[in-house]
Amino acid sequence: MADEIFQLIRKEEKRQAETLMLIPSENYASRAVRRALGSVLTNKYSEGYPGKRYYQGTSIIDEVEQLAIDRAKKLFGAPHANVQPLSGSPANLAILAAICKVGEPILSQHLFMGGHLSMGQQASVSSQYYRAHYYGLTKKGEIDWKQLEAQAKKIRPKIIFCGGTAFTKIFDFARFGRIADQAGAYFVADISHIGGLVAGGAHPTPKNEAHIMMTTTHKTLRGPRGAIIMVTKKGLKKDPQLADKIDRAVFPGLQGGAHNNNIAALAVALKEAGTKSFKKYVAQVVKNSQILAEELIKGGFVLIGSGSQNHLIWLDLNNRKIDGWTAAWALEAAGIIVNRQTIPFDRRSSYYPSGLRLGTPAVTSQGMGIKEMVIIAQKIKKVIARAKKIAPRDIGGLNKQKDQRARKKFKQEVWADPELITIKKEVKVFCQRFPLP
Numbered sequence: 001m002a003d004e005i006f007q008l009i010r011k012e013e014k015r016q017a018e019t020l021m022l023i024p025s026e027n028y029a030s031r032a033v034r035r036a037l038g039s040v041l042t043n044k045y046s047e048g049y050p051g052k053r054y055y056q057g058t059s060i061i062d063e064v065e066q067l068a069i070d071r072a073k074k075l076f077g078a079p080h081a082n083v084q085p086l087s088g089s090p091a092n093l094a095i096l097a098a099i100c101k102v103g104e105p106i107l108s109q110h111l112f113m114g115g116h117l118s119m120g121q122q123a124s125v126s127s128q129y130y131r132a133h134y135y136g137l138t139k140k141g142e143i144d145w146k147q148l149e150a151q152a153k154k155i156r157p158k159i160i161f162c163g164g165t166a167f168t169k170i171f172d173f174a175r176f177g178r179i180a181d182q183a184g185a186y187f188v189a190d191i192s193h194i195g196g197l198v199a200g201g202a203h204p205t206p207k208n209e210a211h212i213m214m215t216t217t218h219k220t221l222r223g224p225r226g227a228i229i230m231v232t233k234k235g236l237k238k239d240p241q242l243a244d245k246i247d248r249a250v251f252p253g254l255q256g257g258a259h260n261n262n263i264a265a266l267a268v269a270l271k272e273a274g275t276k277s278f279k280k281y282v283a284q285v286v287k288n289s290q291i292l293a294e295e296l297i298k299g300g301f302v303l304i305g306s307g308s309q310n311h312l313i314w315l316d317l318n319n320r321k322i323d324g325w326t327a328a329w330a331l332e333a334a335g336i337i338v339n340r341q342t343i344p345f346d347r348r349s350s351y352y353p354s355g356l357r358l359g360t361p362a363v364t365s366q367g368m369g370i371k372e373m374v375i376i377a378q379k380i381k382k383v384i385a386r387a388k389k390i391a392p393r394d395i396g397g398l399n400k401q402k403d404q405r406a407r408k409k410f411k412q413e414v415w416a417d418p419e420l421i422t423i424k425k426e427v428k429v430f431c432q433r434f435p436l437p
């Protein structure tokens with residue numbers, strides 16, 4: 001254990017144990033999941049699928065992958081599951097490759113309105129291969145249905161994606177399904193963020209409305225990093241070859257050998273997600289998110305969507321006169337880890353946006369409940385008030401050079417602020433009561 005890497009792992013373990021992890025896409029995987037991840041299964045090549053491999057010595061790997069497939073199908077109620085995608089972005093690319101020819105139109109939630117890169121955003125290859133169009137959100141944080149319907153009629157997309165990286169409401173999958181059907185499009189429900197909530201019954205499932213469901217496995221589902229692509233009954237009805245097309249797009253289309261240690265860890269996570277205690281966990285995730293949202297509103301914060309119906313809280317910091325970058329660094333200096341995030345109709349950039357994204361999956365895995373959410377909201381309020389006081393005036397100003405100099409200075413000096421240091425110490429003591437799994 002003398003290698004530098006193991007020292008760094010120890011340091012990261014300590015950082016995770018002593019800070020509040022409020023990034024909505026992160027979670028703490030169980031010891032059993034991590035054990036499977038670190039197992040000898042990483043030694044094996046197994047291109048292909050169970051029963052159809054291009055390598056010898058795969059009989060046990062076949063059993064592992066088949067178990068993961070069966071558990072995914074059962075948990076999400078889908079007739080077909082592919083558990084090999086390395087992560088959410090390659091899974092979305094596989095879906096695109098399976099369904100669309102290069103240059104065909106697709107429709108998804110805009111990045112600045114909480115959408116994800118991998119569904120046709122400009123910086124992603126998905127927009128170079130496919131003709132991407134977007135819909136947005138209303139100021140209230142609802143899907144802009146009028147815009148979505150008009151776009152679907154006009155451009156006749158091959159795929160309508162639902163799902164993003166910031167959205168605080170329950171998705172109306174039936175409405176998405178109707179719009180896609182009318183446009184003759186495939187409805188792909190990217191439930192990456194809410195995969196665990198869907199599995200545990202804390203969010204409705206799109207299994208009857210979507211043709212394809214995709215979820216990452218490391219967020220609310222609390223598994224290893226990876227993704228599952230599932231074809232629904234409706235999907236097989238629209239195209240009986242759809243499952244084959246998905247499988248071929250994943251391997252050999254985009255990937256080589258399956259990551260068998262990840263797939264084994266996923267099988268473990270899927271079993272955990274089928275338990276009563278997981279159901280209780282995801283219900284608590286949502287309760288905690290609602291309470292944290294209410295407390296933040298009481299503390300004077302503006303929330304996109306005026307609250308939270310899932311695991312995610314979306315703060316608009318404009319009324320605090322501070323940007324997301326400055327707030328996020330001050331919070332980190334105080335031991336509170338969040339994400340900066342653009343807000344609908346943001347006038348700033350995605351690197352220096354007007355908002356923040358918080359979530360309750362990880363702290364709920366630690367066993368925190370309503371009382372703790374009240375305390376966390378108070379700490380966030382204190383830190384952001386302090387950040388506003390100590391942030392140099394030039395941050396966010398029109399003079400770009402002065403802005404960059406001020407940000408550099410703030411990022412270096414924020415760690416020495418006595419008030420933030422005191423909060424960081426309090427956070428550390430607070431976290432010690434809730435050890436990591």
Ligand SMILES: Cc1ncc(COP(=O)(O)O)c(C=O)c1O
Binds near residue numbers: 226
């Ligand atoms: C909705 C959605 N889809 C896809 C992804 C991509 O997942 P990954 O980061 O595993 O590539 C994310 C990641 O945040 C996401 O939120």
